[in-house]
Amino acid sequence: MRRLFLILAAVLLLSSGASAAVCPDIIIPKPVGYEVFEGEYILKGDGSDIRVHSADRNFLRELKALSLKDFAYNEAYRLIVGKRGVDIYCTGDVGEYRARQSLSYMASFSDTLSFCSIVDYPRFAHRGIMLDISRNFRDKDFILRQIDVLDMLKMNSLHLHLADDAGWRVEISSYPRLTGYAAWRKGKEWTEWRSSGKHYAEQGSPEATGGFLTKEEVAEIVSYARKKNINIIPEIEMPGHSAELLAAYPEVACLSADGKEKVFSSDVCPGNEETFRILEGILDEIIEMFPSTYIHIGGDEASKSSWKECPLCRKRMEEEHLDGVDGLQSYLVHRIEDYLESKGRHLLGWDEIMQGGLAPSATVMSWRGTANGIEAAAMGHDVIMSPNTYCYIDYYQDAPLYSPLAIGGYIPLTRIYSYDPLEGVPEEHFDHILGVQANLWTEFVPTEEHVEYMLYPRTFAVAEIGWTPQTEREFTSFRGRSVRLVEQLKDKGYHPFDLANEYGDRPESYVKVDHLARGCEVKYSKPYSRTYSADGETALTDGKQGGWAYSKSDWQGFNGDMDVTIDLGKVQPLHYVGAWFYSCYTNWITFPERTEVWVSEDGENFTLASTVTCQIKEGRESGTMYSLFGAPVDVTARYVRMLAVLGTQPQHGFVFTDEIVVK
Numbered sequence: 057m058r059r060l061f062l063i064l065a066a067v068l069l070l071s072s073g074a075s076a077a078v079c080p081d082i083i084i085p086k087p088v089g090y091e092v093f094e095g096e097y098i099l100k101g102d103g104s105d106i107r108v109h110s111a112d113r114n115f116l117r118e119l120k121a122l123s124l125k126d127f128a129y130n131e132a133y134r135l136i137v138g139k140r141g142v143d144i145y146c147t148g149d150v151g152e153y154r155a156r157q158s159l160s161y162m163a164s165f166s167d168t169l170s171f172c173s174i175v176d177y178p179r180f181a182h183r184g185i186m187l188d189i190s191r192n193f194r195d196k197d198f199i200l201r202q203i204d205v206l207d208m209l210k211m212n213s214l215h216l217h218l219a220d221d222a223g224w225r226v227e228i229s230s231y232p233r234l235t236g237y238a239a240w241r242k243g244k245e246w247t248e249w250r251s252s253g254k255h256y257a258e259q260g261s262p263e264a265t266g267g268f269l270t271k272e273e274v275a276e277i278v279s280y281a282r283k284k285n286i287n288i289i290p291e292i293e294m295p296g297h298s299a300e301l302l303a304a305y306p307e308v309a310c311l312s313a314d315g316k317e318k319v320f321s322s323d324v325c326p327g328n329e330e331t332f333r334i335l336e337g338i339l340d341e342i343i344e345m346f347p348s349t350y351i352h353i354g355g356d357e358a359s360k361s362s363w364k365e366c367p368l369c370r371k372r373m374e375e376e377h378l379d380g381v382d383g384l385q386s387y388l389v390h391r392i393e394d395y396l397e398s399k400g401r402h403l404l405g406w407d408e409i410m411q412g413g414l415a416p417s418a419t420v421m422s423w424r425g426t427a428n429g430i431e432a433a434a435m436g437h438d439v440i441m442s443p444n445t446y447c448y449i450d451y452y453q454d455a456p457l458y459s460p461l462a463i464g465g466y467i468p469l470t471r472i473y474s475y476d477p478l479e480g481v482p483e484e485h486f487d488h489i490l491g492v493q494a495n496l497w498t499e500f501v502p503t504e505e506h507v508e509y510m511l512y513p514r515t516f517a518v519a520e521i522g523w524t525p526q527t528e529r530e531f532t533s534f535r536g537r538s539v540r541l542v543e544q545l546k547d548k549g550y551h552p553f554d555l556a557n558e559y560g561d562r563p564e565s566y567v568k569v570d571h572l573a574r575g576c577e578v579k580y581s582k583p584y585s586r587t588y589s590a591d592g593e594t595a596l597t598d599g600k601q602g603g604w605a606y607s608k609s610d611w612q613g614f615n616g617d618m619d620v621t622i623d624l625g626k627v628q629p630l631h632y633v634g635a636w637f638y639s640c641y642t643n644w645i646t647f648p649e650r651t652e653v654w655v656s657e658d659g660e661n662f663t664l665a666s667t668v669t670c671q672i673k674e675g676r677e678s679g680t681m682y683s684l685f686g687a688p689v690d691v692t693a694r695y696v697r698m699l700a701v702l703g704t705q706p707q708h709g710f711v712f713t714d715e716i717v718v719k
């Protein structure tokens with residue numbers, strides 16, 4: 057009995073010791089290399105047991121053998137935890153800072169550390185997040201709180217989207233109407249503002265909601281971030297997404313064809329010298345406030361429609377021998393780049409800045425997939441990868457049915473984590489890929505809690521993609537560490553997505569459905585969309601049903617009505633025909649108004665077997681939905697024709713389905 061008790065006590069001691077002492081295997085981003093040894097050390101907590109050394113000969117030799125790039129060399133560190141406490145070896149201040157971050161990451165879970173040693177340095181120079189504070193304003197204190205999380209994750213860049221149609225968010229002294237008017241609007245949330253006609257409001261008027269960062273607040277954010285080795289990249293959008301600038305300063309608007317009226321689109325007028333005077337005046341103050349080498353000028357999604365008619369734009373295109381409106385956009389980007397370079401800064405922009413010819417030293421943020429980024433790198437430009445196919449965290453991260461409203465799509469943690477920024481990049485251009493960034497646009501993210509929900513844990517994945525060597529990354533381990541960090545963030549009062557209770561992808565997408573039409577030939581009376589072809593002509597009878605995302609999955613899209621006929625091969629009794637449809641209004645995908653099933657024995661004479669009418673009343677803000685259009689039939693037939701009719705639904709919409717199930 058006594059012997060048994062002793063054994064039990066020993067087991068208890070061991071297991072409690074194992075759970076209390078923390079190892080480097082808890083850290084996000086996962087360190088490049090570490091070893092764990094027998095023994096534990098309890099941190100004193102006052103820092104007196106932490107010794108910092110400049111890199112010794114061994115460590116320098118090790119770093120040299122790795123032939124690290126400058127940024128990685130500067131951030132490299134070795135951390136040793138032993139019976140005398142903690143020793144840090146580094147090449148400079150940033151390396152010491154990174155070592156202390158690893159230490160405090162572990163200490164945030166327990167002050168008892170396993171004896172261990174870490175050798176660590178980052179894979180990419182740029183590891184960042186973009187936060188849109190135009191669509192729904194976020195204040196200084198909120199931004200500082202998010203910097204604390206980026207800091208813990210060894211990220212080094214926060215890109216603030218400060219200006220867009222929905223509101224101007226930073227004080228510019230020379231242009232006071234930007235914050236006295238364009239920073240305020242009728243409609244607290246972006247969705248309210250949009251649906252009520254996009255009106256701005258005078259600051260202080262009863263209907264005004266919104267806000268902006270003052271110069272003092274910007275200074276505080278910049279200096280707070282700087283102490284944590286995080287750079288704040290400001291973004292001032294041009295020439296598109298600029299309706300608020302036009303509202304505050306109509307001088308920058310295009311003219312009507314007869315030159316008599318201002319045209320209030322979202323684009324500034326690149327034909328007008330006044331536009332450049334104002335943009336440069338704004339950039340002067342941005343440069344003064346933000347020490348960032350990179351100044352982001354947006355450049356995406358300009359409609360350029362007013363430029364075609366505007367006499368000033370036409371004159372500019374003629375005088376400068378520009379190739380149409382794309383050439384005019386390129387002209388603006390070149391001029392702004394020259395201006396920024398003259399101030400010692402570099403231009404950064406979304407990949408549309410490539411249209412009409414890329415400015416000579418511009419850096420590209422590749423968001424429309426990765427191809428533009430890869431092309432820019434091949435042209436010798438630096439690139440930051442933030443493809444919407446992996447890194448758009450305004451998309452759903454879990455089942456739309458159980459999630460707050462999002463813009464559409466589906467990027468769960470596993471999807472974002474699977475991204476490698478060098479994927480598809482020829483090796484000789486690797487050096488031009490500066491790093492990775494996730495973007496959080498906030499059209500549908502109105503509250504602080506919701507922003508945090510969208511940011512975490514997906515930001516953890518960006519941190520690890522940006523830091524840890526590709527060969528050292530593994531999702532199961534990452535997910536385990538993420539669950540623990542989510543719990544810690546919750547304890548600190550953040551509102552991350554509850555990863556431990558993730559629902560996961562659409563259950564139907566995991567198993568093939570068996571039915572009479574499986575493998576049967578499908579005849580298309582109207583073609584499917586080339587962009588959303590799924591598996592082509594076999595997609596609707598391959599047994600595969602789609603996941604939550606409509607792109608890159610088994611959902612087949614039709615630009616308008618769907619009309620397909622399946623040949624079952626022989627006449628047989630049928631009891632049911634049905635199909636799931638997908639809807640996401642923000643992505644122009646709607647449910648059909650109704651589906652009709654027609655059947656035939658000979659393929660010539662069809663009779664109507666069932667009609668299903670859409671029961672869901674869609675709104676613009678209804679998010680992503682799925683609906684089964686299925687009904688019992690009682691017929692004998694060989695041919696089954698299914699029609700999905702848009703009817704009164706928006707005629708420019710897509711219809712998406714994944715499988716036509718016949719029983």
Ligand SMILES: [Zn+2]
Nearest residue numbers: 310325366369
């Ligand atoms: Zn113009």
